Amino acid sequence: MMIKAENINKSFGKLHVLKNINLEVQKGEVISIIGPSGSGKSTLLRCLNYLEKIDSGRIEIEGEPIAAMDQQGQKIHIPENQIRRICRKLGMVFQSFNLFPHKTVLENIIEAPIVVKKMPKEEAVALAEELLGKVGLADKRDAYPSQISGGQKQRVAIARALAMKPDIMLFDEPTSALDPELVGEVLSVIKALAKENMTMLIVTHEMAFAREVSDRVVFMDSGEIIEEATPEKIFKNPEHPRIRAFLDKML
Amino acid sequence: MSYTLNVTGFLLKGCIITLQLYAVTIVFSIPLGIICALAKISRYKFLKAFLEFYTWLFRGTPLLLQLFFTYYGLPVFGIRLTQEQAAAITFVLNYAAYFTEIFRAGIQSIDKGQYEAAKALGMNYRQTMWRIILPQAVKRVLPPTGNEAITLIKDTALVATIGMGDMLRAAKEVVTRDFKISAFIIAAVIYLLLTTVVVYVFKKLEEKYSVYD
Ligand SMILES: Nc1ncnc2c1ncn2[C@@H]1O[C@H](COP(=O)(O)OP(=O)(O)O)[C@@H](O)[C@H]1O
Ligand SMILES: [Mg+2]
Numbered sequence: 249m250m251i252k253a254e255n256i257n258k259s260f261g262k263l264h265v266l267k268n269i270n271l272e273v274q275k276g277e278v279i280s281i282i283g284p285s286g287s288g289k290s291t292l293l294r295c296l297n298y299l300e301k302i303d304s305g306r307i308e309i310e311g312e313p314i315a316a317m318d319q320q321g322q323k324i325h326i327p328e329n330q331i332r333r334i335c336r337k338l339g340m341v342f343q344s345f346n347l348f349p350h351k352t353v354l355e356n357i358i359e360a361p362i363v364v365k366k367m368p369k370e371e372a373v374a375l376a377e378e379l380l381g382k383v384g385l386a387d388k389r390d391a392y393p394s395q396i397s398g399g400q401k402q403r404v405a406i407a408r409a410l411a412m413k414p415d416i417m418l419f420d421e422p423t424s425a426l427d428p429e430l431v432g433e434v435l436s437v438i439k440a441l442a443k444e445n446m447t448m449l450i451v452t453h454e455m456a457f458a459r460e461v462s463d464r465v466v467f468m469d470s471g472e473i474i475e476e477a478t479p480e481k482i483f484k485n486p487e488h489p490r491i492r493a494f495l496d497k498m499l
Numbered sequence: 500m501s502y503t504l505n506v507t508g509f510l511l512k513g514c515i516i517t518l519q520l521y522a523v524t525i526v527f528s529i530p531l532g533i534i535c536a537l538a539k540i541s542r543y544k545f546l547k548a549f550l551e552f553y554t555w556l557f558r559g560t561p562l563l564l565q566l567f568f569t570y571y572g573l574p575v576f577g578i579r580l581t582q583e584q585a586a587a588i589t590f591v592l593n594y595a596a597y598f599t600e601i602f603r604a605g606i607q608s609i610d611k612g613q614y615e616a617a618k619a620l621g622m623n624y625r626q627t628m629w630r631i632i633l634p635q636a637v638k639r640v641l642p643p644t645g646n647e648a649i650t651l652i653k654d655t656a657l658v659a660t661i662g663m664g665d666m667l668r669a670a671k672e673v674v675t676r677d678f679k680i681s682a683f684i685i686a687a688v689i690y691l692l693l694t695t696v697v698v699y700v701f702k703k704l705e706e707k708y709s710v711y712d
Contacts, residue, residue, distance in 0.1 A: 299615055329623075336621045346616035350634050350711050360620035363630060392711040405616075412620060 249311065250275050250416050250447045251296060256305030256315075258288075258295055265291045266302070267471040273416070276445040280458035280479075283468035284494060289451040290343075292468070293418045296449070297338045298331055309334050310415065336364070339409030343421040345401040347393040347408070353380070354389045357408045365412070372411070379407040383437050399430030403437055417441065419450040455498050459483050467491050506673055506682050507689075513669030514689055517655045520583075520665070524590040524651055529644075531591065532598025537628065539603050550599065557596035563657050565589050570661045586658045590651075597647055605640035606632060638708040645701035652693050666690075 251273040258266040265288045273279060281289045294300040296307060298314055304323070307315045314331045316324045348356050357376035361367040367375075380386045383403040388396055393404070402422055409417060419438065423431040435457050441448065442461050452458050458465055458479065465482040467475045474488050486492050539550045557565065570585035580588070609632050617627040659668035666686055673682035 297619055299618060332621055332623065335619075338619075340616075340619040342612060342616065342619075344612055346610075346612035348613065348616070348631055348635075350638070359630065360622060363626050364621040394712050408620070 249273070250277075250309070251449075252306075252308040253292075253296065254306040256295060256302045256307060258291055258300060258302050265471050266295065269305070269471075269473055271466070271473070273447060273449060275415075276447055277463045278442045278446075278448045278450070278461055279464045279466060280462040281449065281451045281466045281468060282453070282455070282458055282482075282494075283474075287468040288471040289468050290420050293340070293420050293449060293451060297335050297340055297418060299340075309337055336412060337415045338418055339412055339414035339416070340418045341402070341405050341409055341420065341422050343424050345393070345398070345405045345425070347401055347405055349393050352390050352392055353385065353396070353404050356393070356404060357411045360408070361411050375411055376407070379410050380404075382410075382440075383407045384433070397430060398426045399433045402426065402434045406434075406437055406441075416447045416449070419448065419452070421451050421453065423452070423454060453498065455483070455495065467494070469494075503681065503685065507685050509673060510666050510669050510682065510686055510689060513664055513666035516658070516663060516665045517652075517693075520586055520590060520655050520658060521651060523587045524594050524655075525648065527587075527591045528594035528598055531595040532602050533633075535595060535599035536602035536606060539599065540606060554596045554599050557593050558600070562589070562593050562654060563660065565593055566657055566661060582658070582661050582663045585661065586663060590654070594647065594651060598644070601640050601643045601647070602636065605636035608639055609635050641701060641705050641708060645697070645705075648697050648701065649694055652690060652697065 249272060251271065253269055253271040256266055256269045257264070269288075269292060271292075281292065283289055291300060295302050295315075296309075302315050304317060304321065305315065306313060306317060312334045313324075314326060314334050316326065318324055348359065351359060354373065354376050357379060358369065358372035361372040361375065362369060377386065377389070380389060383406055385396075385400055385403055385407070388400060388404070393401055396404070406417075406422075422438065423434050426434065431454065435454065438448070438450065438457075439461055450458070450461070460479075462479050464476060465479050466473055467482060467486070467488070469490055475482065475486060475491055477486075482491065483495065486495070535550050535553070538546050541547070566586065566589045569580060569589045570582065573580060573585075613631055613635070614627060617631045622631070655665060656667040658665050659671070662668075666689060670682040670686035674680055
C-alpha cells in the first residue's frame with residue numbers, strides 16, 4: 249500500500265473542505281481525481297504531502313504515518329523531520345509550475361538532490377541530464393525558467409520532482425495553466441511515467457486523458473468522494489447523477 | 500590652482516572619516532537588517548514585538564536626534580562613548596532599522612508557491628530561506644537598498660554636529676578661515692563622485708541579477 253488515508257477531515261475556518269475522505273493507493277496505480285472546482289481536490293493532494301495539516305484522521309505513506317490519532321481522537325505528535333523524511337517518497341507537480349526563477353533548468357533539478365539528499369554534484373548533474381533527456385529538454389539545460397514555454401516549464405518541474413526519486417507522484421492540474429497547444433507535450437510525459445509503473449495521483453480536467461491513463465477515477469464534490477471506480481464505469485455509466493452532470497459540462 | 504589642490508587634500512582627509520563611517524555602517528547594518536527581517540517573519544512573538552518597536556523608534560525619530568542622544572545623552576546614564584563609537588553605533592542601528600523593513604518586505608513579496616515547491620522537494624525551512632527565498636529577495640530589494648546606500652553618503656555629514664572632522668566639517672573650516680566658498684564646491688564634487696560610485700555599483704548588481712527575467 250503506497251498511500252492510505254482514513255477519515256481525513258480538513259477545514260479552513262468554517263469551511264469544511266474535506267469530509268471524511270478515505271483513499272487507498274496501491275503500488276503502480278494511476279488514479280485520476282476529477283470534480284468541479286472548489287470540491288477539495290487540491291486540498292486532498294496537499295494534505296497527502298503535508299503542505300496542509302489535516303484536522304482529524306490518519307494518513308500513511310508506505311505504511312508510515314504522517315498524521316495519526318489515538319483512541320480518544322487526539323492528534324498524535326509526529327516530529328517534523330520524520331514527516332519530511334516520509335514525504336520525500338512523494339513528488340509534487342503544481343499547476344503554476346513553481347520553478348525557481350533564479351536558477352537555470354539544470355540548477356532547478358539538481359538543487360534538492362544536492363541540498364536534501366547530499367548527493368555529490370557530478371552525480372546530480374548526470375541524473376538531471378538523464379531526466380532532461382527523458383522529458384525531451386536536454387537542450388534547455390542552461391536556460392532560465394523565464395526563457396522557456398509553459399509546457400517546457402512543466403516538464404522541467406516534473407523532472408525536478410523525479411530527481412528526488414519519489415515512489416509516488418502527485419499532479420495538481422498540471423496542464424490547467426497551459427495554452428491548449430502545449431497540453432499534449434506534458435500529458436505525454438505523464439503517460440510515459442504511467443508506462444513505467446509510477447504510482448500517480450493526478451488531479452485533472454483533461455477527461456480523455458484521465459480515461460486513457462487511469463486505473464481508477466475518483467470523483468469529488470463538495471469535499472466528499474462521491475464515486476470511485478474504473479474509468480469505464482465513471483465515464484460510461486456513473487452511479488451518481490452529479491457525475492453525469494459534471495461530465496456533460498466537460499465534454 | 501595650488502589653493503584648490505591644498506583644499507582638496509585637506510577635504511580628502513576629512514573624507515577618510517566619512518568613508519570609514521560609511522563602510523562600518525554598510526558592513527554591519529546590512530547583515531543585521533537581514534537577521535532582523537528573518538526574525539520579524541518568524542513565529543517568535545516576543546522577538547517580533549521587540550523588533551516592531553525597534554524599527555518604529557529608529558525610523559520614527561530624526562537620525563540627528565539619535566546621534567545627539569548617543570553622544571550627549573548616554574553619558575547621563577554613565578555610558579561615555581567616543582565620537583566615533585557614538586556615530587558608528589547610531590548609524591548602524593538606524594540603517595539596520597530601514598534595512599530590516601526593506602528586506603522583510605522583499606522576503607514577503609516572494610510567491611508562496613516557492614516555499615511549497617521547496618517543501619515538496621524535502622527542503623527544510625533554513626534551506627528554503629537561504630537557497631530559494633533570500634536569493635530572489637535580494638534582487639527585489641536592490642533598488643531600495645541602493646537608495647539607502649546613497650542617502651547614507653549624505654547622512655554621514657551629520658557627524659560634523661558632534662564635532663567629528665568629516666569632510667563637511669573640514670569644508671566649513673576652510674570657508675570660515677579663507678572667506679572663499681570654493682571648499683564647499685570641492686566638497687560637493689567629492690560627494691557627487693562618491694554617489695556616482697555607489698550608483699554604478701548598484702547598477703552593475705542589478706544587471707547581474709537581471710539575467711533571470
Ligand atoms: N488556504 C486556504 N484558505 C482558505 N480556503 C481555502 C484554502 N485553500 C482552499 N480553500 C478553499 O477550499 C475549497 C477547496 O479548494 P481546493 O482544494 O483548491 O478545490 P479544487 O482543487 O477542487 O478546486 C475552496 O472553497 C477553496 O476556496
Ligand atoms: Mg485545485
